[in-house]
Amino acid sequence: xxxxxxASEPKxxxxxxxxxxxxxxxxxxxxxxxxVALVAGILARSVLLTAFGLDSVIELVTGGVLLWxxxxxxxxxxxxxxxxxxxxxxxxxxxxxxxxxxxxxxxSVAGLLVxxxxxxxxxxxxxxxxxxxxxxxxxxxxxxxxxxxxxxxLRGDAACSITCAYMAGxxxxxxxxxxxxxxxxxxxxxxxxxxxxxxxxAREALDSARAERAACACGDDHCDD
Numbered sequence: 001x002x003x004x005x006x007a008s009e010p011k012x013x014x015x016x017x018x019x020x021x022x023x024x025x026x027x028x029x030x031x032x033x034x035x036v037a038l039v040a041g042i043l044a045r046s047v048l049l050t051a052f053g054l055d056s057v058i059e060l061v062t063g064g065v066l067l068w069x070x071x072x073x074x075x076x077x078x079x080x081x082x083x084x085x086x087x088x089x090x091x092x093x094x095x096x097x098x099x100x101x102x103x104x105x106x107x108s109v110a111g112l113l114v115x116x117x118x119x120x121x122x123x124x125x126x127x128x129x130x131x132x133x134x135x136x137x138x139x140x141x142x143x144x145x146x147x148x149x150x151x152x153x154l155r156g157d158a159a160c161s162i163t164c165a166y167m168a169g170x171x172x173x174x175x176x177x178x179x180x181x182x183x184x185x186x187x188x189x190x191x192x193x194x195x196x197x198x199x200x201x202a203r204e205a206l207d208s209a210r211a212e213r214a215a216c217a218c219g220d221d222h223c224d225d
Contacts, residue, residue, distance in 0.1 A: 015148040023067040030060040044121040048191040058096045091209040097202035108188040120179035131168035
């Protein structure tokens with residue numbers, strides 16, 4: 001018989017709906033962040049800012065999947081169903097992050113070799129500053145809720161929020177150096193620095209997906225619908 005993960009206890013149910021609210025906030029901000037960063041990055045010819053926007057799109061997708069997972073738990077769903085969605089999300093995130101890493105390397109190296117001068121972007125600087133303030137707060141709240149639910153997925157999402165904060169810091173430094181000193185190459189170098197956070201995040205997502213697939217291949221009960 002499939003195991004239900006319905007949030008039957010009042011405290012757990014409250015924690016689940018708190019998770020739903022925090023994910024809605026995350027999705028709302030990621031939508032703004034993605035649109036602003038991509039538009040500003042393309043206009044300024046900034047690899048760094050564009051990469052930040054693409055990462056926001058990936059986090060927007062994963063936030064949506066996690067929101068679905070929390071809502072289905074609140075409404076009543078089988079453990080197999082929830083884990084199936086998390087596994088699919090891990091593959092989507094992992095592949096997306098690998099592609100993002102390839103994009104960052106290719107465009108950054110090409111920009112340095114060709115000498116592409118990214119224009120200063122005050123909008124990008126403001127966006128990075130806002131993300132640097134907001135994302136750690138969201139990550140802290142997600143960790144609290146994840147501990148209450150015992151949710152590895154939500155803990156992983158909190159890690160993504162912290163990663164976004166680090167990326168915002170690198171973005172802020174790169175854009176500020178370009179705007180203040182005209183160091184056009186700082187944009188590409190700072191973009192390459194993002195790999196410090198992107199590569200481990202991609203590896204973790206792919207390892208998680210492989211582990212879940214291996215468990216299903218062994219015929220674990222939780223993989224059955």
